[in-house]
Amino acid sequence: MSRLKSSERRMKLILMLQESNKKLTVDELAERFNVTRRTIFRDFNVLSEINVPVTWDKYSGYGVMDGYKVPPLMFTSKELATIMVGLNFVKSQVDKSLVEDAKGVELKIKNTIPEELKMFMESLDNRTVVDPFLHFGSEKKDGGSWYLISSAISQSKKISFTYTAKSDGEKTDRKIDPYLLVFYRDHWNVIGYSHKRDAIRNFVLDRMGNVQILNELYEQNKEIDAEALIFNSNESGQTVKVLVDKESDRAFRANLPTKIVKSEVVKNKKIKVTFKFENLDYINTWLLQFGDRVEILSPDSLISKRKETLKRMMEKT
Numbered sequence: 001m002s003r004l005k006s007s008e009r010r011m012k013l014i015l016m017l018q019e020s021n022k023k024l025t026v027d028e029l030a031e032r033f034n035v036t037r038r039t040i041f042r043d044f045n046v047l048s049e050i051n052v053p054v055t056w057d058k059y060s061g062y063g064v065m066d067g068y069k070v071p072p073l074m075f076t077s078k079e080l081a082t083i084m085v086g087l088n089f090v091k092s093q094v095d096k097s098l099v100e101d102a103k104g105v106e107l108k109i110k111n112t113i114p115e116e117l118k119m120f121m122e123s124l125d126n127r128t129v130v131d132p133f134l135h136f137g138s139e140k141k142d143g144g145s146w147y148l149i150s151s152a153i154s155q156s157k158k159i160s161f162t163y164t165a166k167s168d169g170e171k172t173d174r175k176i177d178p179y180l181l182v183f184y185r186d187h188w189n190v191i192g193y194s195h196k197r198d199a200i201r202n203f204v205l206d207r208m209g210n211v212q213i214l215n216e217l218y219e220q221n222k223e224i225d226a227e228a229l230i231f232n233s234n235e236s237g238q239t240v241k242v243l244v245d246k247e248s249d250r251a252f253r254a255n256l257p258t259k260i261v262k263s264e265v266v267k268n269k270k271i272k273v274t275f276k277f278e279n280l281d282y283i284n285t286w287l288l289q290f291g292d293r294v295e296i297l298s299p300d301s302l303i304s305k306r307k308e309t310l311k312r313m314m315e316k317t
Helices: 005-019 025-034 036-047 077-091 096-110 115-125 134-137 146-155 228-230 248-256 280-293 300-313
Strands: 052-059 062-063 157-164 171-184 187-194 199-204 209-215 238-245 260-265 270-277 294-298
Touching: 005 036, 025 036, 025 134, 025 209, 036 052, 036 171, 077 096, 096 115, 096 209, 096 270, 146 157, 146 171, 146 209, 146 280, 157 248, 171 199, 187 260, 238 280, 238 300, 270 280, 280 294, 280 300, 294 300
Parallel strands: none
Antiparallel strands: 052 062, 157 171, 157 209, 171 187, 187 199, 238 270, 238 294, 260 270
16 A cells, blocks of 8 residues: 555544454554554554544454444545535535535534644635636526425435426426436426426426425336436437537537537538437527527527527617
């Protein structure tokens, strides 16, 4: 085992003593951590100072008192840095409840880790920014009943809700088997089996009202294919064809909220991309971020939506 920092080694030492089904000698521990016996004795002194109940028997070696449980929040500096990236990503999102929950998690971690790791964590807090435009520039809002829906998913229970259509504001009662929660940059979606449509459908959480977990179980495939659910939720949608400038192709593919059916290079450094999408209003707005670097070829209904959107934009200038 390569040499570890003292704090990391002591964390692993505690876990090793707790999990081992037999006591360990100083020689065994020194060999496992590739350090001297003196270093192991020094580690035991530190553990004693922080009230870890280390036991010793001259015949069998070292262990920890029966029933002692190590606090679960014990991390290496690399693991902690990874957690900070994740927390800062959550704190950058628009869902204010998620932001507050992330801050709560961060506070709990800070209150349970050693002082040197706490200083390390605080040094990263304001120096690790994920998605700065969302982090600094967007107003936080309610993200919908994502936690309630996640509870339904964990229990394999159906949910009911009132859904508001974006196009005309019409409200309809729905019942679904919720399979998957998905976060798309600034909003939560749930993908599940719609009893009204008898098909897999995608629902935006902030358009779902009066969400209730029903006392009705559904059979959930444990080997659920998240990728297939995300992309196949648009299988019933219309076929969309666009022409993408080559320099924008990478960003287009990385962020397109569906699966590309076909892609082919055409003249003038353009790439013809074909995909399916159910919500043409949404994809019309999404495509606007690329300006004139993406040209809509079909369907005609999407081209009409683009023209109407641009006309409204021009009228407001």
